[in-house]
Amino acid sequence: MPITGRTRLFGILADPIAQVRAPEVFNALFAERGIDAVFVPFHLGSRDLAAAWPAFKAMQNLGGLIATVPHKAACATLCDALEPAGRMIGAVNTIRREPDGRMTATMFDGDGFVAGLRAEGHEPRGKRVLLLGAGGAGSAVAFALAAAGVARLALANRTRGKAERLAAEIRNWFPDAPVVVGDADPTNADIVVNTTSLGMNEGDPLPIAVETIPPAALVAEIIMKPATTPLLAAAEACGNSIHHGRHMLDQQIPLMADFLKI
Amino acid sequence: MPITGRTRLFGILADPIAQVRAPEVFNALFAERGIDAVFVPFHLGSRDLAAAWPAFKAMQNLGGLIATVPHKAACATLCDALEPAGRMIGAVNTIRREPDGRMTATMFDGDGFVAGLRAEGHEPRGKRVLLLGAGGAGSAVAFALAAAGVARLALANRTRGKAERLAAEIRNWFPDAPVVVGDADPTNADIVVNTTSLGMNEGDPLPIAVETIPPAALVAEIIMKPATTPLLAAAEACGNSIHHGRHMLDQQIPLMADFLKI
Numbered sequence: 001m002p003i004t005g006r007t008r009l010f011g012i013l014a015d016p017i018a019q020v021r022a023p024e025v026f027n028a029l030f031a032e033r034g035i036d037a038v039f040v041p042f043h044l045g046s047r048d049l050a051a052a053w054p055a056f057k058a059m060q061n062l063g064g065l066i067a068t069v070p071h072k073a074a075c076a077t078l079c080d081a082l083e084p085a086g087r088m089i090g091a092v093n094t095i096r097r098e099p100d101g102r103m104t105a106t107m108f109d110g111d112g113f114v115a116g117l118r119a120e121g122h123e124p125r126g127k128r129v130l131l132l133g134a135g136g137a138g139s140a141v142a143f144a145l146a147a148a149g150v151a152r153l154a155l156a157n158r159t160r161g162k163a164e165r166l167a168a169e170i171r172n173w174f175p176d177a178p179v180v181v182g183d184a185d186p187t188n189a190d191i192v193v194n195t196t197s198l199g200m201n202e203g204d205p206l207p208i209a210v211e212t213i214p215p216a217a218l219v220a221e222i223i224m225k226p227a228t229t230p231l232l233a234a235a236e237a238c239g240n241s242i243h244h245g246r247h248m249l250d251q252q253i254p255l256m257a258d259f260l261k262i
Numbered sequence: 263m264p265i266t267g268r269t270r271l272f273g274i275l276a277d278p279i280a281q282v283r284a285p286e287v288f289n290a291l292f293a294e295r296g297i298d299a300v301f302v303p304f305h306l307g308s309r310d311l312a313a314a315w316p317a318f319k320a321m322q323n324l325g326g327l328i329a330t331v332p333h334k335a336a337c338a339t340l341c342d343a344l345e346p347a348g349r350m351i352g353a354v355n356t357i358r359r360e361p362d363g364r365m366t367a368t369m370f371d372g373d374g375f376v377a378g379l380r381a382e383g384h385e386p387r388g389k390r391v392l393l394l395g396a397g398g399a400g401s402a403v404a405f406a407l408a409a410a411g412v413a414r415l416a417l418a419n420r421t422r423g424k425a426e427r428l429a430a431e432i433r434n435w436f437p438d439a440p441v442v443v444g445d446a447d448p449t450n451a452d453i454v455v456n457t458t459s460l461g462m463n464e465g466d467p468l469p470i471a472v473e474t475i476p477p478a479a480l481v482a483e484i485i486m487k488p489a490t491t492p493l494l495a496a497a498e499a500c501g502n503s504i505h506h507g508r509h510m511l512d513q514q515i516p517l518m519a520d521f522l523k524i
């Protein structure tokens with residue numbers, strides 16, 4: 001369907017931008033459903049986001065935005081209303097522009113990750129999880145794993161205080177959550193999840209010493225490009241089952257599309 | 263070519279937006295040249311443009327913008343640098359985003375209109391022209407006709423003072439330009455050009471009493487939708503030659519593409 005003056009606009013806010021997959025995924029969805037809309041990349045740096053925000057509120061043909069690194073937390077502060085998942089995590093990745101310009105947002109990363117595990121046959125309930133990283137994506141995954149009823153949720157982050165703050169926030173919403181904070185020690189873990197950015201860029205060190213991971217543990221990523229990170233490649237070479245980053249986004253697409261009224 | 267995170271972005275600023283043709287024209291050009299870029303509509307109202315502007319400066323994958331009604335004059339005040347045609351007219355329709363976020367702009371409406379006349383075999387040099395309207399587009403067309411060496415340039419505008427100000431500005435740049443201000447009287451005119459918005463909306467009155475136009479005169483439009491305005495239809499019925507609005511944009515496309523480094 002050609003883009004005309006009547007075509008509705010959707011976009012993704014990101015920096016860097018080259019690796020984002022949302023334009024391809026959503027434009028395929030528009031084509032499939034015969035919707036006159038287009039999804040484009042908006043490359044904005046962190047320090048420009050707040051100044052750029054009024055444009056998106058004012059853009060009358062904008063249906064909504066997806067936010068990814070490094071904008072998820074900043075978008076939560078800029079939006080006019082947050083759904084519970086966005087409030088809990090203090091970060092959002094899906095923003096609907098209401099016809100009056102109000103921006104309503106939520107976060108589907110956590111639900112998408114858990115749905116991705118399940119879609120691949122890995123039920124997290126009752127499992128012992130080591131989660132690497134306590135940033136925006138890590139928080140979303142941690143909250144969703146706590147909600148899914150894991151048996152242990154160990155948080156390991158380079159800056160330990162950040163992991164401790166996340167643990168406290170999780171207990172605030174889920175008082176009985178079995179959250180602990182510690183080193184990147186996978187002993188007894190059933191699932192190891194990397195939510196750090198290590199693996200996105202060539203030459204990154206591995207986020208964990210792969211040989212310490214129990215052979216029966218599942219090693220999961222949320223990085224989408226490269227599809228198979230050095231961590232996943234190393235884990236696979238050690239005989240571990242692996243879980244690709246793309247499942248988190250794949251499982252979010254229908255949730256995002258509903259929220260954006262696509 | 264599918265839109266990805268690497269796709270460059272171009273857009274048109276307009277209100278209303280549904281009638282714009284630039285997305286179709288430029289996306290066809292991108293496809294023809296195998297360029298990984300997409301051209302989309304940005305629907306922004308007048309009072310939101312200044313607040314939205316920082317977003318376009320900051321958007322690192324934005325190559326440039328086309329501005330149309332009602333943003334041409336406002337964009338001239340917001341841009342960082344204007345080429346002579348933009349400075350002369352005090353309005354711009356083509357804005358290039360430099361890699362550092364500076365916005366450089368110019369106005370191709372006038373050159374496009376004159377090139378359109380020539381492409382259709384209507385050389386304006388030495389002709390007596392009645393120009394209806396003295397707004398942004400009217401100014402651009404008037405300057406370009408003065409530069410093209412018309413024998414008379416009669417400006418008629420509902421608010422006469424506005425036409426007088428335009429005449430003074432034209433004389434400021436072209437001291438010998440044969441500019442006069444008067445009523446919408448086509449007596450002795452070789453070319454009548456409508457640059458008012460009358461004809462864009464159903465039920466608009468005609469911008470001139472068509473039966474007063476000499477039968478040998480060319481009647482020209484700059485309105486693109488509808489393709490044949492009531493003025494053109496009436497003029498054609500009276501036996502006049504007519505010139506459609508689309509020629510002005512068609513002839514600007516290569517000029518705009520060069521300026522935008524497409």
